[in-house]
Amino acid sequence: MAEKVLTAKDYRTDVQNIWCPGCGDFGVLNAIHQAVAELQIPPQDLAVISGIGCSSRLPGYVNAYGFNTIHGRALPIATGVSASRPDLRVLVAGGDGDAYAIGAGHFVHALRRNPNLTYIVMDNSVYGLTKGQGSPTTPVGDPTKSQPFGHSERPLNPLAWALALEVTFLAQAFSGQVKQLKDLIVKGMRHEGFALINVKSPCVTFRGNQEYNYYREHGWNIDKDGHDYHDREAAFRITQEKERVPFGLIWQDENAVSLGKQLELEREKYSKVRQYDNADEVLRTFFA
Amino acid sequence: MKINDLTLTLAGSGGDGVITTGDFITRAASSDGIYCLTQMSYGPQIRGGESSIRVRMSHKQAQSRGDFVDSLLVFSWKDYKRFTDEVELRPGALVLYEEADKESPADFLPADIELRLQAVPFKKIAQEDVGVPLTKNMVALGVLAEIHGFNQERLKQAIMDKYGKKRPEAAAKNIEAFDAGKAWAQEHGPKEERLQLEPNGGERLLVMNGDEALAYGALQAGVRYYAGYPITPATPILHWLQQELPRFGGTVIQAEDEISAITQCVGASWAGVKAMTASSGPGIALMMEAMGLAGMAEIPLTIVNVQRVGPSTGIPSKPEQADLLQALGMHGDVPHAIFAPADVEDCFQVAMEAVACSERYQMPVIILSDQFIGERFESLRGDRFLERVKQVERDLPELSPERKYQRYAFSESGVSPMAVPGLEGGQYITSGLEHDESGAPTSSSEYHQLMSDKRAAKLKGVAEDFDFARVYGNKDAEFGIICWGSLKGAVREAIMRAQDEGLKVAAYVPQLLYPVPQRSLSEFLKGKRKVMVLELSHGAQFYHYLKGYATDLPEEFLSHCRAGGHLFSIEEVLKLIRTHSVSELVA
Ligand SMILES: Cc1ncc(C[n+]2csc(CCOP(=O)(O)OP(=O)(O)O)c2C)c(N)n1
Numbered sequence: 066m067a068e069k070v071l072t073a074k075d076y077r078t079d080v081q082n083i084w085c086p087g088c089g090d091f092g093v094l095n096a097i098h099q100a101v102a103e104l105q106i107p108p109q110d111l112a113v114i115s116g117i118g119c120s121s122r123l124p125g126y127v128n129a130y131g132f133n134t135i136h137g138r139a140l141p142i143a144t145g146v147s148a149s150r151p152d153l154r155v156l157v158a159g160g161d162g163d164a165y166a167i168g169a170g171h172f173v174h175a176l177r178r179n180p181n182l183t184y185i186v187m188d189n190s191v192y193g194l195t196k197g198q199g200s201p202t203t204p205v206g207d208p209t210k211s212q213p214f215g216h217s218e219r220p221l222n223p224l225a226w227a228l229a230l231e232v233t234f235l236a237q238a239f240s241g242q243v244k245q246l247k248d249l250i251v252k253g254m255r256h257e258g259f260a261l262i263n264v265k266s267p268c269v270t271f272r273g274n275q276e277y278n279y280y281r282e283h284g285w286n287i288d289k290d291g292h293d294y295h296d297r298e299a300a301f302r303i304t305q306e307k308e309r310v311p312f313g314l315i316w317q318d319e320n321a322v323s324l325g326k327q328l329e330l331e332r333e334k335y336s337k338v339r340q341y342d343n344a345d346e347v348l349r350t351f352f353a
Numbered sequence: 354m355k356i357n358d359l360t361l362t363l364a365g366s367g368g369d370g371v372i373t374t375g376d377f378i379t380r381a382a383s384s385d386g387i388y389c390l391t392q393m394s395y396g397p398q399i400r401g402g403e404s405s406i407r408v409r410m411s412h413k414q415a416q417s418r419g420d421f422v423d424s425l426l427v428f429s430w431k432d433y434k435r436f437t438d439e440v441e442l443r444p445g446a447l448v449l450y451e452e453a454d455k456e457s458p459a460d461f462l463p464a465d466i467e468l469r470l471q472a473v474p475f476k477k478i479a480q481e482d483v484g485v486p487l488t489k490n491m492v493a494l495g496v497l498a499e500i501h502g503f504n505q506e507r508l509k510q511a512i513m514d515k516y517g518k519k520r521p522e523a524a525a526k527n528i529e530a531f532d533a534g535k536a537w538a539q540e541h542g543p544k545e546e547r548l549q550l551e552p553n554g555g556e557r558l559l560v561m562n563g564d565e566a567l568a569y570g571a572l573q574a575g576v577r578y579y580a581g582y583p584i585t586p587a588t589p590i591l592h593w594l595q596q597e598l599p600r601f602g603g604t605v606i607q608a609e610d611e612i613s614a615i616t617q618c619v620g621a622s623w624a625g626v627k628a629m630t631a632s633s634g635p636g637i638a639l640m641m642e643a644m645g646l647a648g649m650a651e652i653p654l655t656i657v658n659v660q661r662v663g664p665s666t667g668i669p670s671k672p673e674q675a676d677l678l679q680a681l682g683m684h685g686d687v688p689h690a691i692f693a694p695a696d697v698e699d700c701f702q703v704a705m706e707a708v709a710c711s712e713r714y715q716m717p718v719i720i721l722s723d724q725f726i727g728e729r730f731e732s733l734r735g736d737r738f739l740e741r742v743k744q745v746e747r748d749l750p751e752l753s754p755e756r757k758y759q760r761y762a763f764s765e766s767g768v769s770p771m772a773v774p775g776l777e778g779g780q781y782i783t784s785g786l787e788h789d790e791s792g793a794p795t796s797s798s799e800y801h802q803l804m805s806d807k808r809a810a811k812l813k814g815v816a817e818d819f820d821f822a823r824v825y826g827n828k829d830a831e832f833g834i835i836c837w838g839s840l841k842g843a844v845r846e847a848i849m850r851a852q853d854e855g856l857k858v859a860a861y862v863p864q865l866l867y868p869v870p871q872r873s874l875s876e877f878l879k880g881k882r883k884v885m886v887l888e889l890s891h892g893a894q895f896y897h898y899l900k901g902y903a904t905d906l907p908e909e910f911l912s913h914c915r916a917g918g919h920l921f922s923i924e925e926v927l928k929l930i931r932t933h934s935v936s937e938l939v940a
Pocket residue numbers: 117118119120121136159160161162163164187189191192193194195200
């Protein structure tokens with residue numbers, strides 16, 4: 066019998082979706098359904114892991130082994146999954162607060178380790194789930210629930226940050242452009258190592274409905290513009306862009322060793338110096 | 354008559370090599386059938402500070418560090434000063450000290466007991482006879498070997514094992530120094546039988562510390578993922594597993610912090626690989642949120658806390674038993690289990706029990722060890738390990754395309770088979786949110802009640818399957834002592850001495866702390882009129898815990914506790930027994 070061809074529909078679930086109508090995260094969810102269908106990943110071999118936030122509800126809406134974990138810890142949890150089960154395909158999803166505020170410490174170290182996973186950050190520049198406080202990517206001056214007279218801290222630049230940390234795959238997308246986002250997810254999931262896709266995903270409830278227009282007007286499709294994603298300097302320039310919002314694949318390093326590879330090498334090394342047939346034999350190393 | 358129990362302490366500065374010397378003594382004696390219990394102690398300096406090593410050597414498995422030091426060797430009195438409150442000298446004890454040290458020994462030794470002082474030219478021998486000042490510790494080893502009758506062949510073997518292959522010249526010099534020390538002792542040292550340790554038959558023993566035993570237990574239990582962040586006194590677990598797990602296809606990751614360590618383990622276990630993390634009080638505090646997640650999502654997970662003096666940074670190098678309430682209390686009601694090993698060998702077993710419990714009941718399980726167990730080395734019989742190996746696999750579901758898999762299906766035991774990624778048709782959503790049987794999030798308080806009931810039902814099974822306690826002394830005694838963890842050693846030895854004095858007393862040391870091992874506890878409490886809980890916790894945490902959670906306690910339920918750091922001695926416990934079991938002598 067020929068294998069059944071999986072379509073986007075096969076990845077839907079009947080878990081009730083709680084997102085507001087018009088939320089940018091719907092576009093991300095669609096793109097994911099299409100991307101994993103394009104990759105024909107059997108649902109049982111797909112792990113979708115998130116932290117906490119509106120965006121982090123996403124795993125419930127994907128037919129896969131889903132894990133909606135705790136705030137800010139999606140990356141170490143996914144690292145544990147990816148390192149212990151290299152046979153799985155691991156997709157991580159979450160918000161800007163989850164990734165760049167409470168999870169910032171882990172973000173840095175996940176990039177260093179380069180586990181084989183794709184991290185989709187649904188960046189809406191706000192804390193959606195807790196109803197409208199400022200986030201690490203909220204522009205200065207924007208009123209928020211926590212700072213009604215305008216957000217005062219400077220936003221961080223996740224793209225420049227990740228590139229400086231030598232991320233091995235870096236992209237930015239817009240949830241209103243599902244096709245490009247889907248293509249980037251496919252590329253990210255084919256990348257052996259850590260793929261970061263920062264997705265501008267508007268929160269219509271707490272930041273109004275003007276952002277869709279803004280990104281349409283100011284979006285800059287670098288894929289179409291012929292950007293060379295192996296050119297590190299050009300990539301840095303893109304992360305510094307002020308007038309336009311770059312969308313597309315910014316940087317990729319296919320040669321970096323992934324965590325999974327690193328662990329395999331380590332296992333080989335230790336196996337050479339630890340020549341036991343079974344765990345019982347380890348006991349003899351303790352004899353005086 | 355030669356002796357069969359000897360407690361030896363060496364003190365000096367980091368560069369004096371006392372730790373190496375004590376280590377050689379421990380390994381050589383253990384290879385020759387003498388049981389050792391060895392503790393290292395260091396000053397606060399990162400390198401080169403004061404250090405001391407205490408070796409209790411005995412013909413029987415030593416239960417405690419021994420109350421009194423029989424033989425003390427001091428390279429420098431100034432360095433020794435820091436350890437004076439850890440070294441209780443036995444009246445008549447032998448004290449060997451560096452002849453060239455300008456300080457006066459009387460300034461550092463207790464005035465009220467008689468001691469046998471002897472200056473030894475360690476430095477001079479190393480410098481003039483051997484030509485290498487650094488070998489003075491091997492001179493000392495030769496002196497001690499001669500005076501105390503240690504197996505000299507085995508000691509030389511220990512020297513060769515350490516230096517022979519890589520640095521043959523150093524090995525030769527060290528052996529030369531050893532012989533020079535021996536020659537000195539033959540001419541000038543005391544030659545009394547009562548200083549000589551009788552050989553003990555020569556069965557080869559192994560040597561490990563509690564952390565290593567625990568790590569080995571985890572390996573045997575099937576743990577294949579370990580993530581940890583370095584912290585005294587739990588670090589040896591990380592070091593040992595890093596050496597051993599990769600060979601077995603496992604993964605060890607030094608995490609960026611304890612939150613990462615435990616959440617990595619949650620991820621690995623969720624993916625179907627047995628996982629463990631370890632830390633001490635401050636790191637465990639950082640892990641609490643993830644333990645709640647493992648509880649809510651019903652993910653097997655083993656968490657080791659090698660307790661040290663707290664709160665906060667406290668005294669990292671000393672033990673305390675004051676993290677019990679931390680281990681009990683999480684945010685929300687989290688059914689989980691707490692196990693406590695009582696000695697080094699027990700660490701091996703408890704690790705396997707804890708992993709088995711976490712896998713069978715799909716819950717976080719905490720092991721509360723402590724610094725005194727974790728970092729001390731003991732000689733142990735090898736045959737006691739492999740016969741105990743225990744592996745438990747978690748229940749996997751039988752999946753069929755006709756039925757939707759219900760991850761959290763209700764069951765009497767509270768356990769529902771857990772699908773792991775890769776199993777076709779087992780896809781479900783896991784979360785820290787309250788959920789229905791399928792795993793889908795819900796905010797229904799009715800479901801919260803039902804699911805809380807389900808999760809809590811597991812505690813009954815845990816108490817049935819894992820109720821294991823050690824009971825010592827006279828079963829029918831009316832006075833009983835309850836303690837846990839590393840206090841067992843001193844209590845057990847005190848009970849043996851009390852029985853020699855004709856006193857009736859019993860002791861109860863549970864391995865399972867939570868849920869309350871009520872079956873074994875009630876059995877122990879039968880006929881007890883007075884029970885005392887002994888612990889190293891200023892706030893008497895174990896006592897209050899039992900008062901709140903256990904039943905069948907006698908009216909006279911007493912607490913004897915103090916802050917950690919200073920261990921209870923055998924003599925101290927014996928005094929308590931003398932005071933409290935007096936009514937039985939009259940009866
Ligand atoms: C430890 C912890 N602190 C705080 C919270 C409350 N909290 C939930 S989601 C959230 C922020 C969500 O923002 P973001 O990650 O950007 O996700 P979004 O809702 O915007 O998609 C916060 C602060 C929590 N759940 N856990």
